[in-house]
Amino acid sequence: MLRPAPRGRRQRGRGRQTAAAYALLAPSLVGVLGFLLAPVVIVLVLSLFDWKLLATPEFVGLANYQKLFADSDVWHSLLVTLYYVAICVPGTTILSLLLALLVDRKLRGMKYFRALLVIPWMATPVALGLVWSWIFDPGRGALNQFLGVFGIDGPAWLSSPVLAMPSVAAVHIWQFAGYNMLFFLAGLQNIPASLREASSLDGASPVAHFFTITLPLLRPTMLFVLITNVIGSFQAFDTIFVMTEGGPGDSTEVTTYLIYEEAFKKFDFGYASTISVLLFAVVLVATITQFVYFERRTTYEVSG
Amino acid sequence: MKLKIFPYAVLVAGCVFAIFPYFLTLLTAFKGPGQLSETMPWEPGLPPSTAAFDRLFASGFGGYLLNTALVTAGITLGQVVFAVLAAYAFARLSFPGRDALFWVYLSTLMVPPVVTMIPLYLMMQKLGLVDTWAGLMLPTMLGTPYAIFLLRQFFRSIPADLEDAARIDGAGRVRTLISIVLPLSKPILVTVTTLAVVANWNSFLWPLIITSSEDKRLLSVGIALFKGEVGVDYNAVMAGSLIALVPLLVLFVVFQRFIVRSVAVTGLK
Numbered sequence: 001m002l003r004p005a006p007r008g009r010r011q012r013g014r015g016r017q018t019a020a021a022y023a024l025l026a027p028s029l030v031g032v033l034g035f036l037l038a039p040v041v042i043v044l045v046l047s048l049f050d051w052k053l054l055a056t057p058e059f060v061g062l063a064n065y066q067k068l069f070a071d072s073d074v075w076h077s078l079l080v081t082l083y084y085v086a087i088c089v090p091g092t093t094i095l096s097l098l099l100a101l102l103v104d105r106k107l108r109g110m111k112y113f114r115a116l117l118v119i120p121w122m123a124t125p126v127a128l129g130l131v132w133s134w135i136f137d138p139g140r141g142a143l144n145q146f147l148g149v150f151g152i153d154g155p156a157w158l159s160s161p162v163l164a165m166p167s168v169a170a171v172h173i174w175q176f177a178g179y180n181m182l183f184f185l186a187g188l189q190n191i192p193a194s195l196r197e198a199s200s201l202d203g204a205s206p207v208a209h210f211f212t213i214t215l216p217l218l219r220p221t222m223l224f225v226l227i228t229n230v231i232g233s234f235q236a237f238d239t240i241f242v243m244t245e246g247g248p249g250d251s252t253e254v255t256t257y258l259i260y261e262e263a264f265k266k267f268d269f270g271y272a273s274t275i276s277v278l279l280f281a282v283v284l285v286a287t288i289t290q291f292v293y294f295e296r297r298t299t300y301e302v303s304g
Numbered sequence: 305m306k307l308k309i310f311p312y313a314v315l316v317a318g319c320v321f322a323i324f325p326y327f328l329t330l331l332t333a334f335k336g337p338g339q340l341s342e343t344m345p346w347e348p349g350l351p352p353s354t355a356a357f358d359r360l361f362a363s364g365f366g367g368y369l370l371n372t373a374l375v376t377a378g379i380t381l382g383q384v385v386f387a388v389l390a391a392y393a394f395a396r397l398s399f400p401g402r403d404a405l406f407w408v409y410l411s412t413l414m415v416p417p418v419v420t421m422i423p424l425y426l427m428m429q430k431l432g433l434v435d436t437w438a439g440l441m442l443p444t445m446l447g448t449p450y451a452i453f454l455l456r457q458f459f460r461s462i463p464a465d466l467e468d469a470a471r472i473d474g475a476g477r478v479r480t481l482i483s484i485v486l487p488l489s490k491p492i493l494v495t496v497t498t499l500a501v502v503a504n505w506n507s508f509l510w511p512l513i514i515t516s517s518e519d520k521r522l523l524s525v526g527i528a529l530f531k532g533e534v535g536v537d538y539n540a541v542m543a544g545s546l547i548a549l550v551p552l553l554v555l556f557v558v559f560q561r562f563i564v565r566s567v568a569v570t571g572l573k
Contacts, residue, residue, distance in 0.1 A: 027447065035427075037412055107311065125508065131325045131326075242531065276416075276421075
């Protein structure tokens with residue numbers, strides 16, 4: 001007689017907990033499922049349609065994908081994006097790690113230095129892009145005037161097909177190095193001080209200490225910084241929009257910009273969706289690859 | 305002594321490099337009409353002028369600023385409140401589908417915003433929300449996976465005993481969340497809020513696409529369009545950039561210590 005009661009109560013308790021949980025989750029379910037996940041599904045469906053502004057959508061199967069594979073503009077934009085990622089990710093990661101090592105000391109006024117280094121991250125990218133376009137201006141820009149002091153005749157940074165991309169990427173690195181420094185700093189401060197003492201007692205040089213102790217222990221932070229930066233640089237749009245508009249020629253025409261142009265300038269929603277699917281697939285593969293690589297390395301560490 | 309001068313020298317050089325664009329912005333924004341807007345560097349000795357700000361505000365920038373402040377406040381409030389609720393459910397309640405759902409949330413972090421742009425635009429069109437405040441704010445204010453993730457990590461680090469004690473004393477879930485969990489979560493709340501404010505204040509692509517009328521224009525779009533409309537009035541653009549930065553700067557200076565500390569405790573070990 002007594003046994004069913006607690007079970008019933010427990011069951012009722014679980015049911016109540018489930019109801020409470022979903023009540024708490026409701027707004028974010030609408031947001032995440034409705035405005036983040038559903039659009040991904042919709043974009044997949046749209047990629048199968050021929051849909052230009054005001055025209056009726058027409059199902060065309062994989063025709064957009066056939067067009068995509070033959071479209072040199074798309075592949076060019078993907079290469080441009082990869083080039084951008086290839087400059088930004090190592091650049092930001094290495095610089096932010098060096099900065100973190102620099103500010104991970106007890107010096108007077110250090111908190112002010114840390115704060116100043118993070119400031120670039122807060123800049124409105126559009127405003128920032130304009131300031132930097134002006135710094136890069138060939139005739140009267142700050143950079144070439146500075147180079148002029150040393151008798152160097154600076155190039156036209158943003159109107160050179162070769163230099164435009166590295167210049168835009170430099171702005172990205174400048175903007176995010178200080179922000180990512182915070183994560184490395186946190187990682188460094190979680191490393192017990194006793195390890196440093198031990199390795200210096202063993203006579204290890206600071207450089208050896210860094211590569212054998214510090215860097216392996218920073219691996220989780222490294223994974224986080226790499227993944228967020230890869231995802232972030234694949235999405236670059238704002239600074240490119242104001243600095244180069246994809247030019248000169250198509251030298252900074254990243255895939256995000258191409259999608260924007262196809263969708264909101266040419267109003268070709270179907271094809272723009274197809275390019276979106278490609279970009280999403282590439283970001284997905286890049287992210288999963290990093291996860292798998294780091295997971296394997298970490299597991300190896302633990303078992304070996 | 306020598307050893308101490310070197311890091312300071314590098315630090316100062318790094319900081320100068322970090323802030324010199326703002327320094328240039330500041331100098332250009334206050335240049336007078338007598339000084340050619342394009343000349344650089346500025347000419348020392350000439351009095352600062354607010355003419356660029358006058359031109360900026362004459363072209364409606366004050367409205368953009370107000371819009372941005374209100375929209376940022378609204379979206380951020382929604383993001384933080386809803387993220388707290390979701391994170392608490394994920395951290396403390398057990399319910400069917402919890403882990404799968406959490407992975408779904410996390411996986412959406414990988415979706416580039418430009419990918420969702422077209423479907424979102426079409427959804428807003430269907431709902432009749434193109435060029436409305438709701439259309440501008442709704443897609444981002446309900447669920448922010450990164451904030452939910454950060455908050456969940458933090459909530460899980462709070463000893464459950466504290467909450468059990470409160471519950472034994474008769475406090476409900478919501479009461480426990482408000483009076484026990486949230487006060488202990490101040491650093492992460494400040495961090496999540498700051499990240500949200502910076503992202504919302506600076507957001508560009510969605511406002512550019514979803515709004516067209518000038519009375520709903522935001523600051524970032526205003527600055528970008530200002531470039532084209534006025535044939536690059538650099539002084540005014542710099543004045544606008546300066547105004548865009550100042551609120552974020554104040555926010556960061558006030559909350560800096562929270563942000564650095566909470567980055568250290570949020571599951572990045």
